[in-house]
Amino acid sequence: MKQMNTIKTTLLAIVFVFAHTIASAQTKLPNVIILATGGTIAGAGASSTGSAYTSGQVKIDTMINSVPNIRKLANLKGEQLSNVGSQDMSVKIWLDLAKRINQLLATPDVDGIVITHGTDTQEETAYFLNLVVKSDKPVVLTGSMRPSTALSADGPLNLYNAVAVAANPASKGYGVMVVMNDEIHSAHDVKKMISTPVHTFQSPQEGLLGTVIFGQTSLFHKPNGVHTTQSEFSVDGVTALPRVDIVYACADGSADIIDFLVSAGSKGIVIAGVGDGNMNTAMLAAVKNATKKGVKVVRATRVPVGAVLIEGEVNDKEYGTISSDDLNPQKARVLLMLALLKERSREDLQKVFIKY
Numbered sequence: 001m002k003q004m005n006t007i008k009t010t011l012l013a014i015v016f017v018f019a020h021t022i023a024s025a026q027t028k029l030p031n032v033i034i035l036a037t038g039g040t041i042a043g044a045g046a047s048s049t050g051s052a053y054t055s056g057q058v059k060i061d062t063m064i065n066s067v068p069n070i071r072k073l074a075n076l077k078g079e080q081l082s083n084v085g086s087q088d089m090s091v092k093i094w095l096d097l098a099k100r101i102n103q104l105l106a107t108p109d110v111d112g113i114v115i116t117h118g119t120d121t122q123e124e125t126a127y128f129l130n131l132v133v134k135s136d137k138p139v140v141l142t143g144s145m146r147p148s149t150a151l152s153a154d155g156p157l158n159l160y161n162a163v164a165v166a167a168n169p170a171s172k173g174y175g176v177m178v179v180m181n182d183e184i185h186s187a188h189d190v191k192k193m194i195s196t197p198v199h200t201f202q203s204p205q206e207g208l209l210g211t212v213i214f215g216q217t218s219l220f221h222k223p224n225g226v227h228t229t230q231s232e233f234s235v236d237g238v239t240a241l242p243r244v245d246i247v248y249a250c251a252d253g254s255a256d257i258i259d260f261l262v263s264a265g266s267k268g269i270v271i272a273g274v275g276d277g278n279m280n281t282a283m284l285a286a287v288k289n290a291t292k293k294g295v296k297v298v299r300a301t302r303v304p305v306g307a308v309l310i311e312g313e314v315n316d317k318e319y320g321t322i323s324s325d326d327l328n329p330q331k332a333r334v335l336l337m338l339a340l341l342k343e344r345s346r347e348d349l350q351k352v353f354i355k356y
């Protein structure tokens with residue numbers, strides 16, 4: 001009898017341990033926070049086949065609830081940081097976003113972050129965060145090209161895949177990533193390459209970091225450039241960034257735009273140059289004038305792919321200019337704004353562009 005009771009007690013204990021293990025396996029999903037900023041992924045239109053719609057209409061909780069099985073990937077919480085089309089993305093939202101991400105990732109309760117964002121300026125936000133997030137936990141931006149009301153809307157699967165990447169411990173240390181259309185891109189490399197189709201994001205020179213197919217993540221290679229925990233840039237105590245503008249070069253382009261920006265108080269100007277960061281003689285003269293007055297001028301290229309050589313057709317020492325290296329004009333602007341938070345020489349800035 002005593003032996004029977006011992007067997008019963010042992011069996012009960014085994015059942016209890018087994019049930020407890022299953023229960024904790026279920027609750028041990030990673031914790032992912034979705035920070036929503038707006039964009040077409042939160043957009044809505046009157047017709048499922050029409051092109052007209054408005055960005056930033058749907059709230060984050062509605063978006064999460066519309067994605068089947070997403071809560072099986074992670075314990076999810078949504079926060080609405082803004083609800084704008086990313087053409088209205090601002091330095092203020094960037095700073096709020098970066099500070100909130102750093103706050104969340106500093107706690108052991110948060111394993112990863114997803115940011116929903118319009119695609120128009122997503123590469124700028126991703127690159128900004130890549131320089132100022134102070135954690136190696138996954139931070140993933142996503143968006144969509146079709147609004148939530150469209151036939152074959154791409155937002156739900158993009159959000160599902162973004163959460164899968166953010167919830168995956170293997171994504172740690174890759175810096176900030178962009179997940180769209182089954183692909184994983186590095187913030188440093190990704191570019192919006194096509195205005196409206198769903199394969200808008202590409203990393204044409206450097207290639208993908210990996211793929212994510214219905215949540216199954218494969219990461220092929222590590223990102224280029226220094227990022228996140230290794231970056232010297234920080235948003236601690238920062239409430240604004242120095243004004244930096246972009247001037248687009250073209251045949252017979254006007255040079256007085258540069259003079260205007262200097263008089264308007266620009267601290268930095270990025271030239272979206274022709275070819276290897278070139279510009280016409282009149283623009284070069286205006287640039288020389290600007291750099292003599294202390295305005296920092298970076299030469300990038302309007303060509304979609306490729307780097308700008310230091311000392312190519314433009315003598316950088318003579319004109320006081322800096323090459324953007326492999327950053328396109330919009331990302332060069334982001335780096336210049338952060339770099340100009342402290343006083344730096346042209347030579348020091350050139351090193352910054354080579355490093356980041």
Ligand code: ASP
Binds near residue numbers: 086118145
């Ligand atoms: N204008 C939209 C935005 O950037 C486009 C998009 O999300 O695809 O917010």
